[in-house]
Amino acid sequence: MSYRHQLSCGIRVVGEEIPFLRSVAIGIWVGTGSRFETRQNNGVSHFLEHMFFKGTQRYSAKALAEVFDGLGGQVNAFTSKEYTCFYSRVLDEHFSVAVDTLADMIQNSTFAAEEIDKERRVVIEEIRMYEDTPDELVMDMLAQGVYGEHPLGYTILGEEENLRNFSRNDLVDYIAEHYRPEDIVISVAGNVSRERAIEVLEQTFHPSNSGSTRTGAIVSPKFSTSVSVRSKDIEQVHVALASPGLPAGHEDMFALILLNNALGNNPSSRLFQEIREERGMAYSVFSYHSSYRDCGMFGIYAGTSPENVEEVLRLIGECVESFAVDGMTEHELEKGKEQLKGSMMLGLESTSSRMSRLGKNELLLGRMIPIEETLQAIERVTVSDILRVAKTVLKHPFAVSAVGPIEESMIVSGMQWAPVS
Structure with a gap:
């Protein structure tokens, strides 16, 4: 049975009860990606995806990894042009722990200076890896050629120079503008009832940036035959x-x-x-x-x-x-x-x-x-x-x-x- 609900904080929840399974998948979908960046902060959406795994007020980066490993579950994230997703798949009995940990990552990450410095080096290496992967590089070149200076032409990983300059304030400001309740969807599929899912999500998600506004509007790109x-x-x-x-x-x-x-x-x-x-x-x-x-x-x-x-x-x-x-x-x-x-x-x-x-x-x-x-x-x-x-x-x-x-x-x-x- 499928359902749709809006939490008291404004986040939308969509779910599907599948009682004959023993697992449950949870996804936190945020309506932002490289399309919503500028040339100056290109790469910040993807960098944030990394930084949400680097420690909260309760957990260190290692402790976050140990939580999901201890549940025997999977956790990961990805960034695209128009959205970012943080997801986990665990046994149904671990649903509340997985949701609580994901919520803590999204809402209480500390973005410690030493973790930012370490992770910027990691992402720079990721950029260089893509430069050495021609079948990936050619796709980025194609998007840049087609869309030019429109944000859809930007790479998701961003530029090395931007990565070197990102500060904690840059991350916090981007979250305030783009991680608003109206831009977030939580999806749940598996052996957890609607009532249980909504109860746990209401208890764990309390975004603090409600009422903030995005700057600028979506502008459609022109297609260039370059x-x-x-x-x-x-x-x-x-x-x-x-x-x-x-x-x-x-x-x-x-x-x-x-x-x-x-x-x-x-x-x-x-x-x-x-x-x-x-x-x-x-x-x-x-x-x-x-x-x-x-x-x-x-x-x-x-x-x-x-x-x-x-x-x-x-x-x-x-x-x-x-x-x-x-x-x-x-x-x-x-x-x-x-x-x-x-x-x-x-x-x-x-x-x-x-x-x-x-x-x-x-x-x-x-x-x-x-x-x-x-x-x-x-x-x-x-x-x-x-x-x-x-x-x-x-x-x-x-x-x-x-x-x-x-x-x-x-x-x-x-x-x-x-x-x-």
Whole structure:
């Protein structure tokens, strides 16, 4: 049974009782990420994610880790462009302890100077690790090329210079502005009753920054069809392409998901079969879609040898053009629907997946979406819907980024099918 509730402090709670399990997943979803930063504080959302684990008034950093280890549970966090999530999965009998500890982290972290200094070094090493990971780097370059100085173009990790300058006051001020009750959703899924969940959450969450306001409003970005290339002495060339996608909650979202699955998101997809299975020109090749509150990005990635780059780009172009002109067959559509429904339903056997679904839908869309509604939306998609979306998404000129031993002229040559500026 699913439920929705608002705590007396203003935080929204969404949950699902699953009495036949022995575990429970808890997520604290905060509506802030790199999109809500400035160039001067880019990276602060992610740095805060780290710092919430570095000690509270009750626990040291080591003691926090020992609490969850002692419960036999899992705890972690991640930061994205538009939200930050702190989550835990424990046995149902440890629900109250896990919630109490997470609440203590969010509300009572001390941000001790020595911990800030240590953790800034850790995150700087994380930034450098990504610089040495070309398939990650090329995605950051793509976002920067597409969105430019708009915050969606910022990296989630931020810049080294910013990390070196963050102070305790910077962290406290950011929390006051972006960790407001109205920006927080707590999702719970597993073997805990609604009554018990709300009772424990009411006892533990008491945000102190109620009534604060955010500065500025969300501004939609412009999509730039740029070309960005970084020469790097590595074995492969990593290439990423992008065109405008759809925002979260768009009525054509399931048509786009089905399009994505058929084009490049599974082993039977056209890109995978054509480039990897038939030609052997890549180990990793796929398409994907990223949705934000007011826009989206449809992307394609491939990693290949320098001598194959132009041919791989040409083959990507052929697959894209074919899809944009002819769409997909009824057989492909029905197969895609079964794959999508199967993937979704299998994922719902995990308390963590259910918790994530509840939290993201409430945070980004402002409502709980019943499984039945999702299944019906998938079934309603037709081949004409797919073709209409393909003509919108795949006919747009693509932006492109590349990392490896390559020159920009080779990328431009291989992209003749998709004019770029």
